[in-house]
Amino acid sequence: MHGSTRDMPVAIDLEQVRGQYAEWGTIQAGFETFKTDIDMTPLLLGLPDDRCQCPHWGFVIKGQITIRYADREEVIKAGDAYYMAPGHIPFLTAGTEVIEFSDMELYGQTMEVISKNLEALSGGN
Secondary structure, three states, X not given: OOOOOOOOOEEEEOOOEEEEEEEEOOEEEEEEEEOOOEEOHHHOEOEHHHOEOOOEEEEEEXXXXXXXXXXXXXXXXXXXXXXXXXXXXXXXXXXXXXEEEEEHHHHHHHHHHHHHHHHHHOOOO
């Protein structure tokens, strides 16, 4: 399987983020562009330990991600490949672009919580 920004469907195109995703068997493949700084802390409330429990593998094309774990912080910069272990909170800087792969089932569970939190933060609109 393969995909590119030319043919993967756009699933999210908000003021803060644009995401193109495809299901590859049990893997969620995605291209994401973060248009503004995004601290995921409020969006992860309600997950175990209020942290993302879905593992992610990816590559930072440009920009930077700061990953906070309970016991440490990691900074991932353009040109870096990464693995985000369960129990993380990402902070993404404006202009960051990534290619990311995630477990489909765990990603779906995480996105359910994030969607509810987004709705609550936007006042239900």
